[in-house]
Amino acid sequence: xxxxxxxxxxxxxxxxxxxxxxxxxxxxxxxxxxxxxxxxxxxxxxxxxxxxxxxxxxxxxxxxxxxxxxxxxxxxxxxxxxxxxxxxxxxxxxxxxxxxxxxxxxxxxx
Numbered sequence: 001x002x003x004x005x006x007x008x009x010x011x012x013x014x015x016x017x018x019x020x021x022x023x024x025x026x027x028x029x030x031x032x033x034x035x036x037x038x039x040x041x042x043x044x045x046x047x048x049x050x051x052x053x054x055x056x057x058x059x060x061x062x063x064x065x066x067x068x069x070x071x072x073x074x075x076x077x078x079x080x081x082x083x084x085x086x087x088x089x090x091x092x093x094x095x096x097x098x099x100x101x102x103x104x105x106x107x108x109x110x
Contacts, residue, residue: 001057016073017064026057026083056084071110076103 001024009016029052063077078101085094 001059003059003061005061014067015064016067018062020061021059022061023056023058025054027054028052028083053085055086058082058084065106071108073106073108074104075106077101 001022003020003022005018005020007016007018059079059081061077061079063075065073065075067073078099081098081100083096083098085096
């Protein structure tokens with residue numbers, strides 16, 4: 001995934017919010033699922049397995065850093081990551097979206 005980040009740091013402030021976006025390609029593969037009835041041995045559910053899919057993925061990012069020193073900061077950020085499904089022709093949406101929240105510390109090498 002290729003991303004760009006726009007950081008807002010007027011006047012070299014300690015608090016620096018940022019926002020960005022990215023686009024890329026994902027690849028997913030499934031071995032399949034088979035459910036066997038333990039009494040009869042019948043297989044009422046079989047997804048076939050061995051399926052794979054590659055398609056477009058995109059994300060948006062927003063967060064902020066608080067710098068304690070020029071080389072050390074604490075951050076919190078939010079990502080919305082979406083895996084599209086443009087190759088499957090159905091009447092339903094097959095997109096998979098994820099909401100990700102992260103926090104931590106960063107060390108910057110200058």
